[in-house]
Amino acid sequence: MSTQHSRAAARLMISPAVILLLGWMLIPLGLTIYFSLLRYNLLIPGDNPFVGWENYEFFFTDPAFNDAIVNTILLVGGVLVITVIGGILLALLLDQPIWGQGIVRILVIAPFFVMPTVSALVWKNMFMNPVNGLFAHLAKGMGLEPFDFLAQAPLASIILIVSWQWLPFATLILLTALQSLDSEQLEASEMDGAGPINKFVFIMLPHMARAITVVILIQTIFLLSIFAEILVTTAGGPGTASTNLTYLIYAQSLLQFDVGLGSAGGVFAIILANIVAIFLMRMIGKNLDL
């Protein structure tokens, strides 16, 4: 089928997508790198002199940078632990014969389709609010003091909200993997006398390993960029208690108007995401036999 003619046509058909994506990648990326080397603040008119690595120095020595890195690691790590372990357990449960399985599946998957600003605000106001939230009602009902989640444990509260949003994704993918397991293999292991724990550790878990890795890598890419949930719940605070890298760069660029500093942070974020991306791409590439 690949004659000279059809190959030329193929190239023509790919080119719009390639050109657009190339422009999308190179133009903003080039500008980010360029801005990161200038002293450029939107509030200070005049020239934008070249200052070399100055912005990077400021960015890395800013005390908020350390907090943001720690918070980013805790946020990504916390959500990954909860969603992967929870996802495995839920997948095992949903793989059982259940009356109304389709409906249960729908209930479990639903949070993934709720837009981030809605889930963040619903949790913030209707559940975590220390006066009128449902958790406060529950605490009062049990004779306990209501807990101000977002003021006293802002990061943990955001981890909870984000985990609720991503648990369905992990569950759905792990369930898909689990259901592709050959039932004969399980039966054979049962005949050999394997108990449920042995079956899980030696057959199901290895079978799901690949899906677990995919879940971790894809979620990491998205979780590094968590933004809306922080913006509408805590705005990064109190102080920098819930500021992650994405929010810090947003604050520097669009709240403090420091284009140079924000761009330096942007370059750092790109490098960080690329480290994760390389592993993910390798996994996807291996699966793509052409």
Add this chain to the structure above:
Amino acid sequence: MARAVSNRRKIIATTAGWLVGLLIFFPILWTILTSFKTEAEAIASPPSLLAFDWTLDNYFTVQERSNYFRHFFNSVVISLGSTVIGLAIAVPAAWSMAFVPAKRTKDVLMWMLSTKMLPPVGVLVPLYLIFRDTGLLDTRVGLVIVLTLINLPIIVWMLFTYFREIPGDILEAARMDGASLKAEILYVLTPMAIPGIASTLLLNVILAWNEAFWTLNLTAANAAPLTAFIASYSSPEGLFYAKLSAASTMAIAPILILGWFSQKQLVRGLTFGAVK
């Protein structure tokens, strides 16, 4: 041979499954229920689950006070617009990569995927400035452009994985039977490609509808879709639970329904074919 399942085991699994399912779904259920309460009932302690005077007032109030439907319309235009334009660009590209693979096809695909890995905040500053200088800030056109570009790699990938499953032999057979190229595309390929294209459309509308980085940063009042509109409830309107719930319910209902239809495509689309 199917394994015999004891009824006891099924009862336990069913109970546990429904409990966990309802627990996870509860925040959504609670939001929907609260949207039918009065503000006083919404904050009543102890709260009532179903025994309250059901009212639709909140829905009317939200529309009157904030012109809800303009934001809803923005969401529709932005998510559908970016998906349709994305499909128009991606269908030919995915088509040619699936049916006329070249040596470089894999590299091109992987490279396209890598653009999706770019963290949005990494290009926030230049994009914001470009939008400011070209007057695209707070316009629907601007958002359609950005969302088209950020979802293009996913669209290409999904279509590619679907197109690749169309057997090439069937084309040979059609040609042997004397079908012209036009007939081949119209009567053989298109019917087989439509399910894949529809799934891709569905998933991308969902992703674009819920996108909440660019929509929050590049819009103000005019072009704000529902993600940004709801964010304006952050304070102090957010403390009016019944109205917040009504606005939220209307924002998530269409996508919740579409989403339930797209479970399978979700796995395929978001794992780039790594898990099927």
